[in-house]
Amino acid sequence: MSAAAALLPSSALHQDWRKVFRWGLICGGSLIALCLVGMPVELDRREIVERYLSLGYVSVLLVPICAGWVAATQIVLEGFESRKQGLYDLVTGLLVGVLGGGGLSLLMVALDSWNLRDPLVNWSPKLLRFLTYENGMGFGAGAWIITCGVLGLAGASLHVVPRVVRRVVAIVLMGLLALSVLESAVSDLSEGFRLEWLADLIYAKKGGLTLTSALVVGIVMAVVAALTDGRVKAVTNRYREMEGMERQKASIVLFAVVAVLCIVLPIFLGKIMNELLANVGIFLLLALGLNIVVGLAGLLDLGYVAFFAVGGYTTAVLTSPNSPWFAPELHFGVSLIFVVIFAAIVGLIIGAPVIRMRGDYLAIVTLGFGEIIRLLFMSDWLGPYFGGAQGITNVPGVDLGFATVKGTDPRSVFYLVLFFCVIAIYVSWRLQASRLGRAWMAIREDEQVAEAMGINTVSAKLMAFVVGAVLAAFSGAVLAAKVGSIFPTSFMILVSIIILVVVIVGGMGNIAGVLVGSVVLIGVLGGPKQPGLLQEFQNFKLLIYGILLVFMMLKRPEGLVPSARRSRELHQDEFLQDAWLKGDKLGIDDDEIETGHVEEESR
C-alpha cells in the first residue's frame, strides 16, 4: 500500500480485519479479566489525581492504550521500506479500542442479568457500579465504548506523532503515575532530606496528587524529557563503545557512584524504605547465588530455597536461647562458620544424587528436595530439634560491639546484607573468569563434549551447587537475624520460583542484570511475603509476576540487562549478520564467515 493512498479515507477503511478483531478481542478479554480479578474495584480507593482519577480506573484505561499501540505497530522486515503511518493506523487503534469497550459493555450486561458470584468472587454490584459510574447501563456502555475508542486511537497515534512527542508523552504519563503510586516512598525520602514541605505540596491530604501539582509536575517532566531527548542514549552508546582502559575507568567511576549511594542513601531514608532495601538485599543475595547455579553452570535448581532454610535454621539453632534441643547461644559471626559448613554439606547431599540428571529432570527432582527440606523442618519427627511449626523464636541480632544489627533497625540489616552481597558479587565475578567458570560454561553448552574434553562434569557441577548453597545460606542467616525468628513457612517453594523469576527477568548470567531484577521485582513489586513499593498491588503481585515473566519470555528472553553471551546465544542470526557486515567492511572474504545455523545441540 503506497504512502499516498494510505492517507485517503477509503483505503483507511480497507483494514486488515483479522488483525483488528484479534487485537480487539485481546483488548476486550484483558479488560474483562482485569475486572473479574478485582483489580479496578479494589484499587478504586487509591487516588492518583485527587478526586479526578483513581488507580482503579488507571488500571483499566491503560489496557486500550497499550492494545491500540501494539495493534498499530508495523512489522518492518530488514531491507524493506516501512510504510508511512497515518490515518490507516489511527483507524486500527480506534476500532481495537471500540471492540475493547464493547467487551466491557457485554460484561456490564452480564453483571446486570446473572449472578455468577459463586465461582467468580468479584462478580459484584460494586463492579457494576464502578463500570457504570452509578449512572445506568446505557450511559456506562456508551461511555466505555467512546473512552476506550479514544484511548485506542491515542495509543495508535503515538506511532504517527514525531519521536520527541512520543517520548515526552510516555515520560510524563509514566512519571506522574510513578510519582503518585510511590507516594509513601517519596514522602519517606523527602522526610529524610528534611523536605517535608515539598511532599505536602505535591500530595493531597487523603493521598494522590492534587490537580495543580499534577499539572505543574507534568509540565516540568515534559520540558526535561524534551531537553534530554537523545542525550541518554548518546551517553549509554558512548559507554558501550568504549574500549579497554577507558571503559575500565568509566566502569570504576560508575561502580564508585553506586557504592557511595548504597552507603550514604540509607542514612537519609526512613524505616519503611530501609526495610524495603533490606528485603531487596536478602533476595539479591539469593538471586546472585542462584545465578551461579543456573546462569553460569546451567543447572536449573528449583529447590534453591532449601539452602536458604538451612542457613536460617543453622543460625537460629546456634544463636537463639529458645532453640528447643541444643542452644549454644553462639555469636552470629561464629555461627556463620557452621552455616558455611552445613550449607556445603547439604549442597553435597542434595547435589550428589541429582547432579547426573539433565535439564528438566534436575529441575523436577530439586523442586522435590526443596519441599522435602521444608516439610522436614515442620515435621513432628524433627519437631523436638527445630520447633516444628512454631519454629525457633528469639534469635538475637548481630552484636558488632559498636552496634547491633536487628530487625527493629532495618538500616543496620541493610548494611549487613550489603556486606554479603558484595561478597557474592565478588565471588561471581571472579569465578566467571576462572578455570572453573569456563568449565561451567562448557557444561552449559554441551555436557557430553565437556566431559570428552577432560572436564570432570560431576565435580564441577557439585562445586556450583555448593557455592550457590553457601550464598543462599548466608541470606538465610541474615533473615534469621532480621526477623528474629525462623518458621518453616518462610521457606515455601514460592521463594525458589520468585528468585528464579528475578534472575530470568533481570538477565541470566549477568551480575548487573540480577541486581536490576531484584531491585525492580522485589523492590517495586515485593517478595513472596515482603511488601514492595507498590503496596496497593499486594494482592495482585503474583499475577503481575506471571504476566511479566510471560512478556519477557516472549519479547526479551535475555532479560532486562542481558549478558553479552546470552544475548549472542539468543540472537545468533543478528550477530552473524553484524559480523558479516563488519567483515565486509574489513575486506575479508565472505566465505570465511558462514551465515548458517549451528546444529541444534542435544540438551
Place this chain on the structure above:
Amino acid sequence: MRLLEIKDLQITFGGLDALSGLNFHIDKGEIVSVIGPNGAGKTTFFNAISGLVTPTDGDMFFEGESIVGLDPSTVTSLGIARTFQNVRLFPNMTILENVMVAQHCRTRQLLYGALFQTRAFKQEEREIRERAEEILGFFGHRLVGYRMDQPAFALSYANRRRLEIARAMATQPQLLLLDEPVAGMNPIETAELTALIGRLRSEWGFTIVMIEHDMKVVKDVSDRVVVLDHGVPIAQGSYDEVSNNPDVVEAYLGRPVEAR
C-alpha cells in the same frame, strides 16, 4: 612401544554388532587411518576408546593400563583427545575460550586461587592463555587476531573443524583421534590440512588415529591403514597393500559381476 592396544573389542547396540572381534594397536609416533564404508563402525570405535560408549566385551590398554569403563574425562586426562565427525564445539564460547577450557584437565586452580587471586592462579591463567594462543597460531592467521574473541558459531565450516583440532590439542594428549578431519572442505583446504596433520606429528609429537573417507589424504599421511566393514576388520597394512586387497575393493564397490 605400544601406545594403544585393543583386544577382541565387541560393541553391541541392541541386536546390532557395531564392532566385533576388533584387534588394533598403534605405536608411539605412528599415523594410522581407519577407513570403511558408511556405518562400518568407525565412529563407534572412537567412542569406545574415548569412553563415550562402554564395550560389550574386550580389552583396551593405553600405555599398558586398561581404560575400559573409565569416564571420558579420565580417558582424556590420561592423554587421549578426539574430534567429532559432526563438529561439536562450544558454540557460544569464544574461540579463545574453547581452547582455554580444554586445558582443564592439565590445570589445577579451583575456588581458593580464583577468589584470592593468588600468584599461582594468575600464573596459571597466563600460561593457559599463552598456550591457547600458541595452539591457535598453529593454524595460521585464521583463528587469531579479532577472531579469538568471536563466538565459535560465527566461524566458517572449515574453521570450525580447525578449531576442533585446536581444542583437542589443548588437552595435551599423546594420542589424537581425528574423525573425518577434512570432511566438507574444498580441495585447497584439504591439501592444507593434510600438511598440518603431518606437522602435528613432527612438531607436536602426537600419535594420530584418523578416520577418513578421502583416499588421497589417507594415502598422503598414513603409515598404516585399517579397513573396517560391518564392524569387522577386513584388512590391515600400508596404503598400497590395502588398496589392492580384493576384500576391500569388494567392501567398497560390491562383488564384481562375474564372480556372482
